[in-house]
Amino acid sequence: MFDLLVKEVMKSKEALSLSPETTVSKAAELMAKKKTGAAMVVDQERLVGIFTERDALFRVIARGLDARTTRVAEVMTAEPRTVGPNMSYGYALVMMQENGFRHTPVVENGKPIGIVSSRNAMDPELEEFVSEANRREHIRIGH
Numbered sequence: 001m002f003d004l005l006v007k008e009v010m011k012s013k014e015a016l017s018l019s020p021e022t023t024v025s026k027a028a029e030l031m032a033k034k035k036t037g038a039a040m041v042v043d044q045e046r047l048v049g050i051f052t053e054r055d056a057l058f059r060v061i062a063r064g065l066d067a068r069t070t071r072v073a074e075v076m077t078a079e080p081r082t083v084g085p086n087m088s089y090g091y092a093l094v095m096m097q098e099n100g101f102r103h104t105p106v107v108e109n110g111k112p113i114g115i116v117s118s119r120n121a122m123d124p125e126l127e128e129f130v131s132e133a134n135r136r137e138h139i140r141i142g143h
Contacts, residue, residue: 002088002089002090002093003088003089003090004088004089005085005086005087005088005089006083006084006085006086006087006088006089006092006106006116007085007086007106007114008089009089009116009120010085010106010113010114010115010116010120011036011114011115011116011117011120015036015040015112015113015114015115016030016031016034016036016038016039016040017039017040017041017042017112018030018039018040018041018042018051018072019041019042019043020041020043020048020049020071020072020073020076021071021072021073022041022071022072023067023068023069023070023071023072024051024056024060024065024067024068024070024071024072024075025067025068027039027051027056027072028056028067031053036115037052037053037102037103037117037119038050038051038052038053038102038103038115038117039051039052039072040105040112040115041072041073041076042112045111046110046111046112047080047082047105047107047111047112048073048076048078048079049072049073049076049077049078049079049080050076050077050080050103050105051072051075051076051077052077052101052102052103055075055076055077056075059075060075077101080101080104080105081095081099081101081104082104082105082106082107082112083095083104083105083106083107083116084106084107084108085106085108085113085114089116089120092104092116093118096118097118102117102118102119103115103116103117103118104116104117
């Protein structure tokens with residue numbers, strides 16, 4: 001599984017992008033609707049930050065800020081670490097673990113194209129994919 005490429009694991013269709021001007025309450029509403037713990041903050045097709053459920057908790061709620069008026073640009077993690085789609089998922093997992101975060105934007109040619117999460121490692125669909133890939137490889141080698 002760790003040898004898979006990030007592009008084989010990342011969430012692109014489900015990835016949520018927000019404008020820096022989005023309010024925290026709107027961001028939380030959109031994240032809840034998408035059932036995601038993180039959103040990429042994009043300005044003019046350029047990744048400028050990532051806003052996570054932990055940002056909402058530690059940087060908004062814990063500080064007593066008003067989620068209805070606070071913009072994600074004020075509380076996001078600016079210039080987050082990123083990975084490319086052709087990097088190994090294992091590399092992305094190690095980077096997330098070493099740096100204490102759970103989500104990493106995937107960027108290609110300077111543009112955000114998706115997001116990868118440490119939770120993807122526990123995704124049953126991924127396990128099924130890996131199992132099927134191994135089965136096919138076994139059949140190919142056997143013939």
